[in-house]
Amino acid sequence: MKKPLIIGLTGSIGMGKSPVAAMFADENVPVFDADAAVHDLQKAGGALVPVIEVAFPGTTGADGVDRKALGAAVFGDRDRLALLESIIHPAVAERRKLFLASHQDADMILFDIPLLFEKGGQAGVDVVVVVSAPAAVQRERVLARPNMTTEKFKHILALQMNDAEKRARADHIIDTGQDIAETRADVQALVKKLRAGLA
Incomplete structure (x- = not known):
């Protein structure tokens, strides 16, 4: 069975990743949003709330994980940040696997992953x-x-790979510093190109 082409979308903070992911979705490309998965796992009743409370006491409440308190608990401490990531990343990877399994009939899928290069x-x-x-x-x-x-x-x-290095490693670059209509046209052209390559 033919597997979907998997596109990894990444970019540093404030580069416009979410709007670009939405543009791919508009072109009928299913999008898996890693950040949204994290929010879901950390909201009230979320699967990771009890685990995070054990590891970082006092950082959760009735509304789930208190992101501000959790951020303060790991800020500037690489070991604590690594502990948090060891809780979150496997859970997100599991969600991604399920997403992939449920979209096997798509010609391509987009994974929106903020730290794509940083985490391999x-x-x-x-x-x-x-x-x-x-x-x-x-x-x-x-x-x-x-x-x-x-x-x-x-x-x-400081925690993210710099933009120049990301661009150097990219297969394709979407410029979000231009007019939004131009960015959308670039996304449409790229999707068309990728689809043509699959034909």
Whole structure:
């Protein structure tokens, strides 16, 4: 049986990954959103809530995981962050496997994975698409987010592979620093190209 082409979509914070993933979905490409899976696993009644509470006491409540408290518990501490990732990543990988199994009839599937390169996820995809925008645009977008500070932004960037390196490793790059209609046209052209390659 023919397997779907697996596209890995990644990009640094504020590069416009979510809007681009939505554009792929508009082209009838099923999208697995790793961040959404994490939110689901951590919400009230989520599968990871009790496990996270045991590992990080006081970081969960009636609404599930308190992301602010959990963020504070791991901020700047690589060992604690590694512990948290060892809880989250296998659970997300399991969700991804189920998603793949339920979309076996699709010609292609998109995995939206923020830390694709950082966590070695590129080994599990056929094509890597990186979303990218000029540094000034990225900075402006990120600092406009609620509760974001320059220090926090610097810290996040330090944990991520830099944009130039991501672009160098990409099979395709989607520029989100241009007009949104142009970005959409680029996504449509790429989907068309990939589909033609599958024919």
